[in-house]
Amino acid sequence: MTARKKIIVLGAGIIGACSALRLQRDGHDVTLLDRDEPGLGSSFGNAGSISGSGCIPIALPGMLRNVPKWLFDPLGPLSVRRSYALRAAPWLFQWIKASRLDVVRAAADALHALNAGPADGYRALLSPDQYGDLIQAAGCLHVWRKRPAGRTEALIRELRATHGERAEELGADAIRQLVPALGNTITAGLLLPDSAHIRNPHRLVQALVSNLAEAGGRVVRDEVRGIGFGAAGPDRVLTRMGSLPFDGLVVAAGAFSGRVASELGLRVPLEAERGYHLTVIDPSIRLPMPVAFGDHKFYATPMETGLRLAGTAEFAGLAAAPDWRRSEALLANARRVLPGLDGSGTSVWMGRRPSIPDSVPIIGPSPKHANVVLAFGHGHYGMCGGPGTGRLVADLVAGRAPFIDPTPYSAERFTRAAAA
């Protein structure tokens, strides 16, 4: 039995929704708090791919070779806005340092432990009908114009194999048999048969939140503007409409979590890694599974809302206006590799991945305040990491043996590094 606590979960994205539902099922009195409707943050418009590929960190040895060429292309896969370059520099420096082989291997182990089997994780949080409606286990195909070679690619293969992720190499003919819509410039492919995808990430968050409400949890729309402290430490959130007391707080505010962390006396290397999508609402082609294009770094995922082209990374801070040319560039690139792509109507979106340089999120008690659990920084893999994070958060709040070793996700890794 877990002692019943009054818990506020700040942020109704995938991480907050999975955590809140787990905590409510443990018998706590949970309030899920967001300034918007649930699921409108980064969890709204992502590529929806959930796979064991969630064990590959983004910073990898050898990637430095490509970075300068990307940086000079404002519409390329990775760009830094000139006005934000100085502010992004320390994070980018740490990101480059995180591409060291030992850091990458440790990060891959941590990501695998947290992100393994995400589809099964969602099965435990959704009803069979919700699961069947929202999650599709169709595999995922990675493709290139020319098979990538070199040590980065060899390492990715090794990490996949070490962590038991099945991957099948495909040549041009097999690729086109599987996905006839792909143009003939694509000659190399890798099929990940155990991958799944989410047919509508926004509706997935909404389903989790409706399960929370059904289990007795509260969903409140309000903006957190600060943390209130009593004699024993943090005990309430200060909101636009007043204040809400808590025994425990879970900080799952995605890319905005750094502001709350700093109120708790913590500096974390969290950056808003902005990504874009363009959804072709009524596409002229059908894909049987998500396709990841390695040359241009974007996904094309078949969703219930249309064919979603999603990806790219832009460093411009939390508040800068979107650069919609990046969404249009996704469409231009997609037309090169999916020659029949046409369709009536498109919608565009920009979201902020909450990114930590080594790709490993921060999950665990705030170093100075044991009643606050931090749960943010899932970067490119938050949809994979939602179920595992919810489970770990609930274990930590309950004080029971956690289902995985929590050490790699601890915020103390940064306080230790700062002190060294």
Ligand SMILES: Cc1cc2nc3c(=O)[nH]c(=O)nc-3n(C[C@H](O)[C@H](O)[C@H](O)COP(=O)(O)OP(=O)(O)OC[C@H]3O[C@@H](n4cnc5c(N)ncnc54)[C@H](O)[C@@H]3O)c2cc1C
């Ligand atoms: C283009 C793109 C493609 C992606 N593709 C994939 C993919 O294929 N697979 C995958 O696993 N991941 C993918 N991701 C990453 C994934 O979307 C994120 O890691 C994930 O959504 C992060 O979830 P979150 O709950 O931490 O944050 P969010 O979804 O951003 O939720 C945070 C919530 O906190 C709320 N909030 C913030 N501050 C406050 C405040 N002060 N008061 C009240 N509320 C507040 C916000 O309103 C928001 O609802 C992709 C991301 C992008 C941008």
